[in-house]
Every structure is written in structure tokens, then in C-alpha cells.
Amino acid sequence: MKFGVLMFPGSNCEHDAYHMVSKVLHRPVEFIWHATKDLKGCDAIVVPGGFSYGDYLRTGAIARFSPVMEAVREFAATGGLVIGICNGFQILLESGLLPGAMLRNNGLKYVCRHVYVRVETGDTPFTGLAQPGRVLQIPIGHMEGNYFADEATLAQLERNRQIVFRYCSEDGQITEAANPNGSLANIAGICNLQRNVLGMMPHPERASEALLGSDDGLVVFQSMVQSLELLTTRS
């Protein structure tokens, strides 16, 4: 089982993800440069955070046209696991791999702090080891994390249980005060209909060791490993 971490010009969280996979999960991991269409046989793809292409035009708007994203689209279409974190989430939205779009934070400020998110469903390869309702402490760091979708799309997300994480208070209440950016329905992370593509604004890789202040984010990657291992055993 091998993880691939994409690198775009302006990515800046790819080494955090790489470190977490290799030194915490102890799994093989490779960087994948944006100009290639070769995913090097990876079983899971991390689209990392940062400021791909300087966030010019719109966050993720230029990165979505990178050759590697064509390969990621095909990989996702065949059921491959893809996790987009922060700018990675924005890239997946612009690519159409996930529905909706990001707006500027309602407070207009870059928000960089630990927040609480509630696991809304354990029925994804990214949350299989987390009980629904579990509260995770994970940091955010973004200016455009104000998730928006039209009413029909939101209804669809709710109906199909595609909302995976919501911003919440420490005790798991979904409140306006716990919403750091104005996101619709306190949405912090969503998956696609097939449940193999996840986008989330909080950075689980930055909360994967106690030394970092929280290791709550590790469960996301451990769940991915478990789900990939189950696939291997079955086949």
C-alpha cells in the first residue's frame, strides 16, 4: 500500500503529509509532481494544502488544469481514495470532484487556530475507525474556507450523508459560535457520492502526533489504511 502526495507550485503542506505517512503511519509514500500524469501505482492520493499557483484567479482554479489532476480524476472514477486538505479541498471543488465552492471567510481574515469538528458519518474510508459524533481537535489555516453550495446541492449532501465533518464546540454542539468562517451548515468536510473522495479544510496531518498538540487527525489516515488493507485482503 502506497500513498502519493501531490506537489503543485505553491503547495506548502506536502512535507507534513509525507512525514505523517512515513514516520507516523510507517507506510510507503512518494511525492508526485503536478506536471506528470503518472500516479506511480499509489493506492491513495493526498492533495495537500498550500497556495497552489499563488491562489491566483481563485483558490485551486489553476491547479485543477494540471496534468496530474487528469490522472487523479481517472483514479477517483475507478474508486481510488483521494483526500484533499485545505487548498487540496479547494482544488477538488474547482475540479468538480466535489460539489460546491469556497468563498472568502465571513470575517475576511485568515484564520489559523485549532478548532473542533464532529465526525458526522463513519461510513467513509476516511472515518471508518471514528465513531459518528466523535469530536476531533484539528487546526485550520485558511482565508477561503467559507463553504457554499446552492440549496439543492446542500439537500443532496444531507440526504446522501456526504457531510463528513462539521465545525462544533468542544462538547460537539453545532453552533454559529463554533463556525470559524461562515461555512454553510458548519461544513468542514464533505465526500463525493461514491464516498472515495474527501475534502476537508482542517489539517489532520498537522494533528497526527501528541507533540503537535493533538493527534486527533490521525484517525483519518488510519481509517484510510484500514480500508485499503480490507480491499487487499478481499482481492
Added chain:
Amino acid sequence: MKARVFVNLKKSVLDPQGKTIHHSLQSLGYRSVNDVRQGKFFEISLDPTLSADQARAEIEKMAKSVLTNPVIEEFRYELEAVEAHP
């Protein structure tokens, strides 16, 4: 041929930047301001040999696929013929 493309957030989408600018204009005493929406403006020079129809097709295609995110934004544009330099 020159195109001017104006991109705005859809009316149904909240514009936190426009709202803040609105508030600051009001606090500066511009009481006549009822609303502010912030957008983007692109000035695009096109191959002068394109016909107006070709230019329109090109601009619409790039506006829909690149310059805007149709989930949250809409656009309009105008074309201006640029005189060829001798």
C-alpha cells in the same frame, strides 16, 4: 480585438468583501450607498484576425471554464475592435 470581462458573485451568494466595503463607505459618511458587490475585471487582448463571432465564442468558453466558477459567479463582457497599427 479587445474583450472586457466582468465577473461578479451571483446575487444569491453572500459577498463578505462587498459588505465590509459597504459598511466602511457608510461609516465614512457616504449615506447614499445602498449596497456594494465586489467583482473582478479582466482585459483580454485577442488575435486581431478573429471575427467578432469567433471572439465571442472564445471569450464565452474561457469565461465559463476558467475565469469564473459557475457555482458562485456570473459574468458579462464587451468587445472592442482595436485599430490595427500601421
